[in-house]
Amino acid sequence: MRPLKWVGGSKKSLDGLPEDVKDVFGSALLDVQYGGLQMGRNRSVRASRMKSGRSSRITTAYLRAVYTATFPEVVYVLDAFLKKSKSGSKTPQADKDRVRDRFKAAKRDYDEHHRKREK
Secondary structure (H helix, E strand, O other): OOOEEEOOOHHHHHHOOOHHHHHHHHHHHHHHHOOOOOOOOEEEEEEEEEEEEEOOEEEEEEEEEEEEOOOOOOEEEEEEEEEEOOOOOOOOHHHHHHHHHHHHHHHHHHHHHOHHHHO
């Protein structure tokens, strides 16, 4: 089983989500730790789709947890967030940028703490 490492505020973000969503994400992350869910790729787990009505408008939101299983010794959890659909199914650029920056931080951490053991 590979350990999880939380990058940036990903643990705090996940902790702030509803319990049923945390259960879904937790189960998915456990699968990744044991080698499931398409190892070796960056992935986003969708926990649920929520709709809320306000006046006559309907807002659709998706809950996401983003992780990377690219590294052989550890799974990095990069983010967990509510993705509100403002323009179709596109993820807002700010969320993409945050995940990209956290992936770079995960790579630096891996290179510093784990790469030496591979050689």
